[in-house]
Amino acid sequence: MPTDLRPEPEVETERRPWGAFERFTLNEPTTVKIIHVDAGQRLSLQRHRHRDELWVALDAGAVFEVGGERIEPAPGDRVLVRAGQTHRIGSAGPAVRVLEIAFGDFDEDDIERLEDAYGRA
Numbered sequence: 001m002p003t004d005l006r007p008e009p010e011v012e013t014e015r016r017p018w019g020a021f022e023r024f025t026l027n028e029p030t031t032v033k034i035i036h037v038d039a040g041q042r043l044s045l046q047r048h049r050h051r052d053e054l055w056v057a058l059d060a061g062a063v064f065e066v067g068g069e070r071i072e073p074a075p076g077d078r079v080l081v082r083a084g085q086t087h088r089i090g091s092a093g094p095a096v097r098v099l100e101i102a103f104g105d106f107d108e109d110d111i112e113r114l115e116d117a118y119g120r121a
Helices: none
Strands: 012-016 019-023 030-037 045-047 051-057 062-066 069-071 078-081 087-091 096-104 112-115
Touching: 030 087, 051 062, 062 078, 062 096, 087 096
Parallel strands: none
Antiparallel strands: 012 019, 030 096, 045 087, 045 112, 051 078, 051 096, 062 069, 062 087
16 A cells, blocks of 8 residues: 555535535546446455545445445445555445545556456456
C-alpha cells in the first residue's frame, strides 16, 4: 500500500428548497461507474495498485468485501477501498447497483484477480 494516502473524500451535502444533493468530488479527475450485479452473483476478489475507490450502495442486498471484512451496506452507505486492499462486490439475493468513484490512475488492466468464479483468476 502506498504511504502517501490521499485523504478520504469529503462528501458534502447542500440543502436546497427542493431537498438536497451530495457532492462526492469537486474539480478533481475521477472515473465514475454504476456497477450492476445480477441476483446472487459477485465480482472477482481483486485489488488495484493505482487507484482508490469509493463505493456507494444504491440498493438493498449489496455485499461489500474489503480487506477480508464483509459489509452489508444499506442504500446510501459509503465504503472507501484503498489501493492495494483486497475487495469485491456481490449480491446477497436481488440484483444490486453500486456507484463506484475511482480516484487515481484508472486502467481496467490494473486488476489483480485473486479469486474468480468465472475462470479469470
